[in-house]
Amino acid sequence: MxxxxxxxxxxxxxxxxxxxxxxxPPEMRKPATSDADVxxxxxxxxxxxxPQRIWFxxxxxxxxTVPDWPREYGGGGLSAAEHKVLRTEMGRIxxxxxxxxxxxxxxxxALLKYGNEAQKKEHLPKIAAGLIRWCQGYSEPNAGxxxxxxQTRAExxxxxxxxxxxxxxxxxxxxxxxxxxxxxxDASAKKHDGISFILFDMTSKGVTTKPILLISGYSPFxxxxxxxxxxxxxxxxxxxxxxxxxxxxxxxxxxxxxxxxGERGVGRPLGQIAADSVGSDAQGKLDDAMLRGxxxxxxxxxxxxxxxxxxxxxxxxAGQAHPAFSSAMKYYGTELNKRRYEILMSAGxxxxxxxxxxxxxxxxxxxxxxxxxxxxxEGGTTEVMLGIVAKRILDLPGA
Amino acid sequence: xALVLTEEQSMLRDSARGLISDKAPVSHLRSLRDAxxxxxxxxxxxxxxxEMGFAGLLVPEEFGGSGLGFMEAGVxxxxxxxxxxxxxxxxxxxxxASALNRGGNAAQKSEYLPxxxxxxxxxxxxxxxxxxxRPLQTSLQAVRAGNGFKLSGxxxxxxxxxxxxxxxxxxxxxxxxxxxxxxTLFLVNPRAKGVSIERTIMVDAHNAARIELANVEVTADxxxxxxDQGAALLDGVLDIGRGAVAAEMxxxxxxxxxxxxxxxxxRKQFGKLIGEFQALxxxxxELYVDIEITRAATMKALQALDAxxxxxASSVAVAKARAGTxxxxxxxxxxxxxxxxxxxDQFDIGFFMKRARVCEELFGDANYHTEQxxxxxxx
Numbered sequence: 180m181x182x183x184x185x186x187x188x189x190x191x192x193x194x195x196x197x198x199x200x201x202x203x204p205p206e207m208r209k210p211a212t213s214d215a216d217v218x219x220x221x222x223x224x225x226x227x228x229x230p231q232r233i234w235f236x237x238x239x240x241x242x243x244t245v246p247d248w249p250r251e252y253g254g255g256g257l258s259a260a261e262h263k264v265l266r267t268e269m270g271r272i273x274x275x276x277x278x279x280x281x282x283x284x285x286x287x288x289a290l291l292k293y294g295n296e297a298q299k300k301e302h303l304p305k306i307a308a309g310l311i312r313w314c315q316g317y318s319e320p321n322a323g324x325x326x327x328x329x330q331t332r333a334e335x336x337x338x339x340x341x342x343x344x345x346x347x348x349x350x351x352x353x354x355x356x357x358x359x360x361x362x363x364x365d366a367s368a369k370k371h372d373g374i375s376f377i378l379f380d381m382t383s384k385g386v387t388t389k390p391i392l393l394i395s396g397y398s399p400f401x402x403x404x405x406x407x408x409x410x411x412x413x414x415x416x417x418x419x420x421x422x423x424x425x426x427x428x429x430x431x432x433x434x435x436x437x438x439x440x441g442e443r444g445v446g447r448p449l450g451q452i453a454a455d456s457v458g459s460d461a462q463g464k465l466d467d468a469m470l471r472g473x474x475x476x477x478x479x480x481x482x483x484x485x486x487x488x489x490x491x492x493x494x495x496x497a498g499q500a501h502p503a504f505s506s507a508m509k510y511y512g513t514e515l516n517k518r519r520y521e522i523l524m525s526a527g528x529x530x531x532x533x534x535x536x537x538x539x540x541x542x543x544x545x546x547x548x549x550x551x552x553x554x555x556x557e558g559g560t561t562e563v564m565l566g567i568v569a570k571r572i573l574d575l576p577g578a
Numbered sequence: 579x580a581l582v583l584t585e586e587q588s589m590l591r592d593s594a595r596g597l598i599s600d601k602a603p604v605s606h607l608r609s610l611r612d613a614x615x616x617x618x619x620x621x622x623x624x625x626x627x628x629e630m631g632f633a634g635l636l637v638p639e640e641f642g643g644s645g646l647g648f649m650e651a652g653v654x655x656x657x658x659x660x661x662x663x664x665x666x667x668x669x670x671x672x673x674x675a676s677a678l679n680r681g682g683n684a685a686q687k688s689e690y691l692p693x694x695x696x697x698x699x700x701x702x703x704x705x706x707x708x709x710x711x712r713p714l715q716t717s718l719q720a721v722r723a724g725n726g727f728k729l730s731g732x733x734x735x736x737x738x739x740x741x742x743x744x745x746x747x748x749x750x751x752x753x754x755x756x757x758x759x760x761x762t763l764f765l766v767n768p769r770a771k772g773v774s775i776e777r778t779i780m781v782d783a784h785n786a787a788r789i790e791l792a793n794v795e796v797t798a799d800x801x802x803x804x805x806d807q808g809a810a811l812l813d814g815v816l817d818i819g820r821g822a823v824a825a826e827m828x829x830x831x832x833x834x835x836x837x838x839x840x841x842x843x844x845r846k847q848f849g850k851l852i853g854e855f856q857a858l859x860x861x862x863x864e865l866y867v868d869i870e871i872t873r874a875a876t877m878k879a880l881q882a883l884d885a886x887x888x889x890x891a892s893s894v895a896v897a898k899a900r901a902g903t904x905x906x907x908x909x910x911x912x913x914x915x916x917x918x919x920x921x922x923d924q925f926d927i928g929f930f931m932k933r934a935r936v937c938e939e940l941f942g943d944a945n946y947h948t949e950q951x952x953x954x955x956x957x
Contacts, residue, residue: 225745299940349653350887358638371875386929439840448955448957450952450956450957451956451957453957454957459957463956464957465952465957466954471952471957472948474952474957475948475949475951475952476948478896478951478952478955479895479896479899479900479947479948479951480871480900482892482896482951483872483874483875483896483897483900484871484872486581486871486874486875486877486878486896487870487871487874487875489581489874490581490582490873490874490877491880493580493581493582494581496580497582498581498682499582500920504870507863507866507867507870509868510863510864511867511871564862564863565859565860565863566856566859566860566863568863568866568867569859569860569863570859572863572866573839573859573862573863573866574843575842575843575853575854575859576841576843576851576854577851577853577859578856
């Protein structure tokens, strides 16, 4: 980096810090405690609170819901270095993301790479502004880990495809406005070669959704049914029958997103949370030596993983990243997050067992604990991730 | 600062790797071990190292060194870890050079640093007394006598202790074992009256010694840093050593892992390559991730040391703890996946297992550093 560049970046840092200080409401400087606390956008959205609305609108107006997207698509147009500065400065004050969205995390990057100009212009600004909420139609009842064996079929009919089939584990399908979906457009081709990536409105005729109740007591996932849904062929992203390329690219982003779940490094450190309920001895040490040891080991691994996540970004920038590395991060990040919640439950003791009470915020902690168990399943199981690392990075033999 | 090597650092790595893999593959350590070599390393190779600027890598240019940083020292340590080359680099060029550079007065620096740079002086830190690394438990006594001090006590695991030309000894000038105040570092001539040295042949066939000091007289000029205030200097020097050993363990782990993966791709059992078995694939993949995470944590620690040694403690604790755990896992999986071959002396894998065990103890094991992290985070 030249001296001018580094001076410019320092200037950007100072301005950003001052802007965040002035514009991020205090209520938005701590982690969300429940799902209702997270703003997802969409046609039918409501803000949970005034600070949530203020924070979202201010960030949106700067293009900072998607800081590194081009300005013409509603982004902030930040360079990679500036984006890193913004993330660091938001992390410094514990600022939450103003908008959570599968459009931002998953579809957006895929559209930027594979979408045509009309598709980018149509969809990206609405994602950035939180106007349209997206869901992902990938998994099917018999195509989970073995995703490419999916059966939902799209039959050609003039300028349209007619889509029939079923998806499962469609996160928030019941709240989503649009879906990005994998469908089989050529049943005779080899498994990976007959799949297309298509976008359509969830209010289309023939779409129904049914929530699935989970062990956490919530229904973030749905079964989604398509009964002759008519979709213009212009809604296919990339080339017909080459949707697997788009799907894989998008999965990398999904894995990167899931590996970052649990807002590592945000909020109070585990050791302090544990000290609140367990207490400390005369030397100020957590009064449960085994728990203290588990937390300290966790902290070591978490700090090391944070360094690795930082390095993954730096490697990508330097053009040295292995394309399958997101699988490595996904595996480790999700296993670590499960460990974190096991510790939180252990630290909370009896208090962490309350399921329906004001004091427990309706069982926020045990529900979150149960939710984390899905981390190592969704987006590709830990076993699938390890298989990808073994074959694609280590080049071990076998299909 | 990006967590990737710069172009200059990559070039340094390539030249270190070239020299080390060419002149000191694992067979080099094996032959020194088998011959019970009295020096324990190759002097010829050390001079070649010095000529390439490695011996004085951390020494400022005004004292004849290259004036490079801890990232660069880590790059060289990692290459040393790949072939387990026994060399004075860690004790002399990293730890002792840092101690002299950070704590030395003008006279001390100009006397010793140029000699470290040109490879003519070997120096080492003498710190641990008990079985485990506990720097504050130092009880070796330094009593004022006339214009100087008299030192009495014993030290264990003094790296290169039997060949060193200079000891940097942690002693207690005040207080008692366990206290931070009252520690002082002294420069001691190994040939001074009252010093006895026992070379301890260690499990990893690297150099170490036990030393005993019986009323060893030193002048006031031999104090490194401030009397009674040695703990802060020692903290920094030890953290530098820890960062370097973590880098050695990263190199060691990756090398043993690469050898193991190669083996999985070639060894057949039950009519299949054993690398086709999912049970082994997944363990290999987990280990790969462990090593990558440890590499990143180690780079982070070395960068933190380069930025400010005094503020690097928790990054270093993370790196050394992770490196110890990962190296232990890497060598255990290495031996296990090589099956019976891994247990033979004829095969090299065992050398890595032995060195990993020593690196784990050196400057504090994973438990020690995990505990340090808990303390710095206040729980």
